Amino acid sequence: LVKLLTSSFVFFVFILLAAPAIFYLFGSAAGDTEYSLTSDEGYVPVSFSIPYTFFGNTYNSLYVHFNGLLTFNQPEPASGPNYNPTRGAEDFIAALWSDLDDYYSCFFSYQQYTNGSVLTRATHDINQYFPQMNFTASWVFVVTWKYGPQQNPAILFQVVLISGGNLSFFLMNYGDFAVIYEQTEAGYDTINSIYHFVIPDSTNGNYQNLKNTTNVNIPGRWAFIASNASGRSFIKFMYSFFYLML
Numbered sequence: 001l002v003k004l005l006t007s008s009f010v011f012f013v014f015i016l017l018a019a020p021a022i023f024y025l026f027g028s029a030a031g032d033t034e035y036s037l038t039s040d041e042g043y044v045p046v047s048f049s050i051p052y053t054f055f056g057n058t059y060n061s062l063y064v065h066f067n068g069l070l071t072f073n074q075p076e077p078a079s080g081p082n083y084n085p086t087r088g089a090e091d092f093i094a095a096l097w098s099d100l101d102d103y104y105s106c107f108f109s110y111q112q113y114t115n116g117s118v119l120t121r122a123t124h125d126i127n128q129y130f131p132q133m134n135f136t137a138s139w140v141f142v143v144t145w146k147y148g149p150q151q152n153p154a155i156l157f158q159v160v161l162i163s164g165g166n167l168s169f170f171l172m173n174y175g176d177f178a179v180i181y182e183q184t185e186a187g188y189d190t191i192n193s194i195y196h197f198v199i200p201d202s203t204n205g206n207y208q209n210l211k212n213t214t215n216v217n218i219p220g221r222w223a224f225i226a227s228n229a230s231g232r233s234f235i236k237f238m239y240s241f242f243y244l245m246l
């Protein structure tokens with residue numbers, strides 16, 4: 001009985017500490033480069049080993065903000081989101097943009113991959129969500145935000161940038177969220193273009209439900225294509241759709 005109880009306890013602890021399966025491996029277990037917050041509204045510039053194209057603009061680096069934001073063309077000084085109307089002046093991915101650094105210990109870690117099992121996983125994921133593209137990943141960038149003080153992250157989310165050939169994509173993964181005291185937003189926006197998206201439950205106070213939401217039938221995961229070409233196909237598709245309705 002003692003043995004049974006012990007093994008159940010160990011199993012229970014493992015479940016508590018394990019990130020959801022949708023998360024790509026991160027932190028020290030993945031050999032990530034790790035950062036903790038050093039200043040209010042802090043961010044860290046990170047150089048890419050291979051350029052990444054975000055809706056037509058190609059970047060060699062990005063800024064990882066402790067407030068849950070990735071920006072490409074410039075760092076964003078605002079502590080929290082401004083999602084109405086569309087900003088239009090920045091290429092950004094808001095994993096969960098909020099003034100989290102005023103309330104939590106903030107950590108993020110990142111890793112870039114150009115070979116190995118992470119590329120295999122990314123290739124599989126993208127071909128599952130965007131079939132008929134015959135995609136092969138050649139570069140994957142994983143950035144994961146963790147907020148304390150609990151050892152078990154109080155708030156946990158991740159963005160995975162994926163590219164190969166002329167195609168680029170990104171995934172967003174959501175875990176558990178403690179209470180957040182400021183406005184929140186998850187989604188993306190682009191400079192002077194029509195491409196933008198806000199995940200509905202990220203701005204209406206239901207952010208704790210993000211781990212159950214998805215656009216690819218996997219709770220907690222959102223997947224987007226960041227390539228212009230398919231964006232144009234999508235617009236064409238929408239035009240034909242409206243044409244058919246007329």
Ligand SMILES: [Ca+2]
Nearest residue numbers: 041079101102
């Ligand atoms: Ca702040």
